[in-house]
Amino acid sequence: MKQNKTLKMVMIAVMMALHFILSRYFSISIGKNFSLSFAGLPVIMCGFMYGPAAGFISGFFGSFLSQILGPYGFTVTTVLWAMPAGVLGIITGAYASREKYVLKRTSMLIVILISNLIVTLLNTGVMVIDGTIFHYLNWASLIVAVPFRIISGVLRAVIYAAIIYPVISRIPAMRDFVIIAPSKRNNPAA
DSSP states (O other), X not given: OHXXXXXHHHHHHHHHHHHHHHHHHSOEEOSSSOEEOOTHHHHHHHHHHHOHHHHHHHHHHHHHHHHHHSSSOSOTTHHHHHHHHHHHHHHXXXXXXXXXXXXXXXXXXXXXXXXXXXHHHHHHHHHHHHXXXXXXXXXXXXXXXXXXXXXXXXXXXXXXXXXXXXXXXXXXXXXXXXXXXXXXXXXXXX
């Protein structure tokens, strides 16, 4: 039992570190209000493996570290900027927990899509709050950017869904925690 708790803590820390690295060093910025990052992938995997609390920890603290060690430092909105990544972990972890960690590919895709859209909307809300506090909010550019941000969230969700199944099914440490349920097509008994 202690070994499993230790492994769980190590895996959460690894996923948090991956989130930090992907958000800080492998994020593509396109303009002021738009970026493409795959930092959510380890958060989703952590939520799928260990549930909502672990997903939240990996997302929130990975994002928090990225904020305070990045160009912005610690500000009054740092915690708000870290919350959407934590929410991503909560949603995906709650789904996995509810399904007893036996995940179906179709419902995984739906959960990843919904959670990414929620995160996109939360990030946009935080941008409005931050822009209002620090006096940089431009409503016209924000209104123009929202559809592109939503498209980005959908695109990210599709890429995450395409990547997550092969990752979970090929990494032995992940297969110990998550079972991908066979689809009805592949299971003639169903």
